[in-house]
Amino acid sequence: MEPTEHPVENWSEEKIKRRTLLSFGVFTAVGLAGIFGWRRYLTQPANDNGLTATPRKVLTFNENLNEAYFGEHRLAPTYPVSRAAKPARVNGDIGINTDIDLAQWRLEIVHPEGARSEQVALADIKSLPKQDIVFDFKCIEGWDQIMHYGGVRLSDLMQKYNFGTKSDGKTYYKYVGMETPDGAYYVGLDMKSALHPQTLLCYENNDAPLTIPHGAPLRLAIPVKYGVKNLKCVGKIFLSDERPRDYWHENGYEYDAAL
Numbered sequence: 001m002e003p004t005e006h007p008v009e010n011w012s013e014e015k016i017k018r019r020t021l022l023s024f025g026v027f028t029a030v031g032l033a034g035i036f037g038w039r040r041y042l043t044q045p046a047n048d049n050g051l052t053a054t055p056r057k058v059l060t061f062n063e064n065l066n067e068a069y070f071g072e073h074r075l076a077p078t079y080p081v082s083r084a085a086k087p088a089r090v091n092g093d094i095g096i097n098t099d100i101d102l103a104q105w106r107l108e109i110v111h112p113e114g115a116r117s118e119q120v121a122l123a124d125i126k127s128l129p130k131q132d133i134v135f136d137f138k139c140i141e142g143w144d145q146i147m148h149y150g151g152v153r154l155s156d157l158m159q160k161y162n163f164g165t166k167s168d169g170k171t172y173y174k175y176v177g178m179e180t181p182d183g184a185y186y187v188g189l190d191m192k193s194a195l196h197p198q199t200l201l202c203y204e205n206n207d208a209p210l211t212i213p214h215g216a217p218l219r220l221a222i223p224v225k226y227g228v229k230n231l232k233c234v235g236k237i238f239l240s241d242e243r244p245r246d247y248w249h250e251n252g253y254e255y256d257a258a259l
């Protein structure tokens with residue numbers, strides 16, 4: 001008779017108990033590894049672009065609104081000032097009035113719920129911390145150019161003039177709308193893009209005051225969006241939970257115009 005190579009084990013009650021405990025232990029260890037792995041994933045450092053190694057899109061779903069707004073922002077690439085185009089290309093003149101009286105200009109901030117509106121002078125805007133940005137400006141028509149703009153963060157302005165949030169001071173409106181003084185050109189921005197640290201209201205191009213064709217006295221520079229959203233000559237800013245009208249969206253382009 002052949003010897004049995006793998007004799008059927010005679011599992012004692014004791015051994016079964018041990019095995020059960022062991023597999024329970026393994027199960028728990030795998031579970032804990034999963035939890036710690038997840039926590040590490042949540043706290044992993046961001047790379048240069050502000051992105052974590054693992055795509056985090058799926059997470060925003062569960063994040064509360066404030067975190068989504070003030071949490072990580074994906075930053076657009078920036079460049080050395082020396083690479084900025086001089087002079088910067090001009091494109092689009094809807095709502096640009098070459099006869100504009102720059103001394104008379106005021107930025108109108110319209111608070112929602114009919115509460116109030118404010119007229120802000122350029123000097124008041126300039127009193128906020130100055131920011132410079134050199135980014136690759138991209139037009140949906142197919143050209144791009146590195147441009148250097150200087151101004152203030154839209155988020156700083158919103159904080160200073162206390163607009164953006166509802167009366168509880170915490171809940172943000174969903175959108176920010178902007179228009180030229182004559183209302184001929186207009187854009188809508190989702191709040192997260194409006195609060196993005198690279199979203200600036202600019203009064204300078206290449207260290208010089210903006211020219212009228214470039215949107216004097218104040219234009220939007222929003223590097224996370226295509227050129228169409230970079231409204232020149234801002235006359236009015238307002239807030240809404242409804243998507244504000246948007247010039248190029250009305251002309252068939254995708255609303256977000258996100259890069």
Ligand SMILES: Nc1nc2c(c(=O)[nH]1)N[C@H]1C(S)=C(S)[C@@H](COP(=O)(O)O)O[C@H]1N2
Pocket residue numbers: 088089090091092093094095096138139140180185213214227228229230231232233
């Ligand atoms: N008021 C106003 N802003 C505007 C436009 C316009 O026609 N009118 N055109 C947009 C488009 S399509 C582009 S590409 C950029 C061009 O900005 P630039 O003239 O500073 O290059 O402005 C945007 N802002």
Ligand SMILES: [Mo]
Pocket residue numbers: 091092138139140141227228
């Ligand atoms: Mo454009």
